[in-house]
Amino acid sequence: MNISGKFITFEGGEGSGKSTQVLQLARWLEEQEIEVVTTREPGGAPSAEIVRSLLVEGAVDRWQPISEILLHNAARAEHIAHTVAPAIAEGKWVISDRYADSTMAYQGYAHGFDREIIRRIHEAATGGLMPDLTLILNVSVESGLARAGKRSGDEDRYERMGPEFHERVRAGFLEIARRDPKRCCIIDAEAELETVSRSVIDAASTHLKGALP
Numbered sequence: 270m271n272i273s274g275k276f277i278t279f280e281g282g283e284g285s286g287k288s289t290q291v292l293q294l295a296r297w298l299e300e301q302e303i304e305v306v307t308t309r310e311p312g313g314a315p316s317a318e319i320v321r322s323l324l325v326e327g328a329v330d331r332w333q334p335i336s337e338i339l340l341h342n343a344a345r346a347e348h349i350a351h352t353v354a355p356a357i358a359e360g361k362w363v364i365s366d367r368y369a370d371s372t373m374a375y376q377g378y379a380h381g382f383d384r385e386i387i388r389r390i391h392e393a394a395t396g397g398l399m400p401d402l403t404l405i406l407n408v409s410v411e412s413g414l415a416r417a418g419k420r421s422g423d424e425d426r427y428e429r430m431g432p433e434f435h436e437r438v439r440a441g442f443l444e445i446a447r448r449d450p451k452r453c454c455i456i457d458a459e460a461e462l463e464t465v466s467r468s469v470i471d472a473a474s475t476h477l478k479g480a481l482p
């Protein structure tokens with residue numbers, strides 16, 4: 270019997286409401302008697318959280334583009350090894366707030382780094398692990414940055430990259446979804462919280478129907 274769990278990721282720009290939706294989906298899956306682990310990137314394991322602070326704090330231009338990609342992938346390799354892979358092997362479902370599509374959208378589409386090199390680094394860092402389902406929360410840059418601005422402490426390095434950068438991030442995520450429609454589902458996250466949660470649960474139950482009890 271195959272008891273391996275599922276890997277679900279949430280993606281989207283700043284202030285798209287991912288962390289709330291991660292918790293809502295986890296609660297719904299637990300009601301279906303599925304064991305769930307919620308996690309995030311960059312971070313999600315003690316060693317990866319150390320790398321996180323290097324990425325989300327400080328001057329916008331503190332890293333060379335390649336260094337930034339390698340740091341995200343170093344954190345990701347730790348996250349997969351210590352948190353994601355062990356949980357999936359035990360049959361748990363893992364929901365991560367961000368994963369590899371964020372590197373493609375932020376460092377690839379928005380920063381303009383070679384996307385084929387990003388793909389190869391991802392392959393080396395994770396063995397090419399991709400989620401079973403990716404929910405992309407789509408909000409306008411204006412409302413996303415306004416929401417994000419309200420909650421941030423020191424972790425605002427990417428928020429400070431400016432609206433044009435974030436327009437390219439948003440367009441990047443939409444392009445990622447267009448290229449991989451089987452895995453990715455775009456959710457209108459401009460709506461009320463309950464409406465967004467309903468869309469997320471509908472998408473998860475449709476895409477992962479065969480795996481639900």
Ligand code: TMP
Nearest residue numbers: 310311341367368371372375376427428
């Ligand atoms: P968040 O935890 O508030 O979503 O912040 C993490 C930030 O890191 C967010 O602005 C997006 C950015 N990021 C990248 O640029 N590349 C990546 O690969 C990941 C995982 C996050």
